[in-house]
Amino acid sequence: MKATIEIGIVVSTSGSYGAIGQAICAGAELAIAEVNADPEARVSLLPRLVDPGGVTAAYADAVQELLTSSGITQVLGCYTSSSRKEVLPLFEKHDALLWYPSHYEGFETSDNVIYTGAAPNQHVIPLARHLLDNHGNRGWFVGSNYVWAWENNRILRESLMETGGTILGERYFPVGETDLGALVAQIVQDRPDFVFNTLIGESCYEFLRLLRAEAIASGLDQPNQLPVASCSLSEAELPLIGDAAAGHLSSSVYFSTIDSPENARFTAQWDGRHRHLGRASADGEAAYIAVHLLAMAVANAGSTCLSEVRAAARGLRFAAPQGLVTVDPDNLHCSMRPRIGKSTADGTFEILREESSPVRPDPYLVWASAKQKDGRLGPDHLRSVS
């Protein structure tokens, strides 16, 4: 007889970054279905879904409700860092565990969070190296006005400064802003080696459309002459961009085009049930990993008590679609393989480079830098696959 565990899922499936939220939910659903159908699994999962609609303050209410009224201790949720910071004190207060399924900018470790997305040394640093190696060191930075953009831009800015590069422009916009005509005109006029894009949601899609149109009007081949790079662009978003979706760089630990038996099984299920959301994506896969790890940790702990589940999660390994993922016993982030992809017209990414093996998470960037001398994380570690 399997024990049934109720878990909370607090994800914005509506609002300005709703597309990502839907992908996170889709990944979680696939994993829940697998766990519940697996006769070997010792637990089955019963999800309680809440949609805060992309409103930061609504996350706290949703989490408060789940942790107090419903007695839930295991929650999958949040995408933006501002929403995670909003709910973190509640998890500490109520001895609950947040499974956070997204890459983020780092500089946090909490004993109440398991981070199943990439840490900054697994996405920004590899992207900085790729840009410096292949595109030059004159950048234009554009982002949504919150911590994700500020911190990623700082990391890339310092990498550029170390190599004598320049930043031609740096602008931030409110989340959801789409009035970006003057911005793209300026960027096309400045002709940087690359644009570093930390816009999220609708702002990002509109920016890519407008920049492509402006570049074409100026006789430029935007993907080659004015490449846009990001640490968050995913398969879930490509269908929303339209004609301008192809040719953009993205740094991620997962792309739907990874060639492995685990990924073939994952993408087949995804395409069967969630094809309307675009192809499988990093955030969907991170949620899928989080739910599987959660089920394994709860089963191993034999309880949903915070300290026991956390102890069981340390060092836990899972053969994920992206390859082997290990929960770091020390900082509760995951060891993962950084990759650089380029978007294609069919809504996927062509993988340009990937690490030869999983890289340990370094959330405070103590060890990693774009000009790495340390062999473990150094440039030689990132090999070309095409």
Next chain:
Amino acid sequence: MKAAVKTNFRGMRALVVLGNDSNRFVLASVLGKLGLDVQLLDPHDAGVPTALQRCDVVLLDADVNLEMLAEPDALPDVPCIALIGIETPSQLTRVVRQGCISHILKPVRSSGVFTALLLAVNEHEKRRKIAREMAVLRQRLAGRREVMAAVLTLMVAEGLDQDAAYERLRVDAMNRRMPIEELAREYLARDARAQGGSRRPQIKADDTAKKRCTNRRLRQ
């Protein structure tokens, strides 16, 4: 130019002087993740004074009144972070006297440690820079008396006016690439010897004479 803010503390030696409780556990865990080498000591451990001389940052339990630390200069010249539980004026006064420049409230959470460390390390660096600048200015100020004396001697000896005498000293100091205060001291010492007397060139009215020994050239 603005000085770069230090954000990476890899390899720094942190000394945590705190009883063995959950706060110490959390602190050690976060400091370790930040790349520091952590030494943990109970406040009453006899090894504290020695350990203090071998660390780059101190995190000190402000709730324990250590008499040893009340002595002036008991703490080394490193950033000091107070770990505060009791917020009474008596405790906090001690925190100020000990020169703590940042703090972490108990119970210690993983959030806040990085901030406290970053503020302490960078503020300490800024204070050291100011102290260095102040030492230089103090030395120059102390030397003004000798510059005046040298100007006067020159005026009498060579029949120059005040501006010309000062200009002579200034040009001479520039040519020899030394501070004008040092040159003035040298000049006065030479003048004193020339007069063959045991007369000291300085007027011993205050502590400026004592500071002469800090001057390398004078000691020869």
